[in-house]
Amino acid sequence: MQTGAVQWIICEHCDSLYEALPLSKGESAHCLRCAAVLGRSHRLSIEQLLALSIAAFVMFVFANVFPVISISMQGLHNEVTLWGSVQALAQGQITLIALVAGLAIILAPALQIALLFWVLFHAHRNEIAPGFKMCMRTLEHLRPWSMLEVCLLGILVAIVKLAGMLDVHAGVGLWAMAMLMVLIVLIAGKDIRRLWDELGVEPL
Numbered sequence: 144m145q146t147g148a149v150q151w152i153i154c155e156h157c158d159s160l161y162e163a164l165p166l167s168k169g170e171s172a173h174c175l176r177c178a179a180v181l182g183r184s185h186r187l188s189i190e191q192l193l194a195l196s197i198a199a200f201v202m203f204v205f206a207n208v209f210p211v212i213s214i215s216m217q218g219l220h221n222e223v224t225l226w227g228s229v230q231a232l233a234q235g236q237i238t239l240i241a242l243v244a245g246l247a248i249i250l251a252p253a254l255q256i257a258l259l260f261w262v263l264f265h266a267h268r269n270e271i272a273p274g275f276k277m278c279m280r281t282l283e284h285l286r287p288w289s290m291l292e293v294c295l296l297g298i299l300v301a302i303v304k305l306a307g308m309l310d311v312h313a314g315v316g317l318w319a320m321a322m323l324m325v326l327i328v329l330i331a332g333k334d335i336r337r338l339w340d341e342l343g344v345e346p347l
């Protein structure tokens with residue numbers, strides 16, 4: 144924590160300037176002019192975030208190893224994993240879409256989990272992780288690329304649409320993916336930016 148110098152926060156909605164005051168657990172600061180939320184106290188400790196990132200890794204493995212959807216019709220049975228669906232896309236004429244899908248549902252979440260674990264593991268030991276600034280910036284860039292929720296929604300729509308014609312079941316992989324999505328929202332959100340302050344790293 145910095146002492147002495149006053150810290151300022153700018154309202155993201157109306158550009159009002161406020162002096163940043165420390166918040167205690169459960170408190171939040173609101174803009175006086177437009178009532179937007181300026182900041183909230185952190186609900187999760189570093190230890191909890193670290194534990195959640197390990198849980199996210201386990202869920203990621205489950206989501207990739209187990210089938211996300213299984214289909215049966217007249218005695219025929221077929222299952223597909225996330226990787227299998229990306230491969231299936233790659234075989235057609237839409238290889239580019241396979242690349243984007245692979246990035247959005249496999250590579251981006253994997254990188255997010257790895258980077259989060261790296262910075263949190265070191266923060267937990269009160270150290271600044273090697274390559275901290277690069278990791279934090281990469282995490283910011285990855286957030287819009289991680290689209291598990293879009294993929295999940297697509298699979299659910301497919302299940303509902305196919306259910307009338309075929310025997311369709313959600314696989315273990317799909318449940319793991321749903322949990323992974325919640326975990327990523329919890330740990331890779333904007334809340335992680337506080338590590339800059341807590342470890343006293345200057346962004347420049």
Ligand SMILES: [Zn+2]
Binds near residue numbers: 154176
């Ligand atoms: Zn405002």
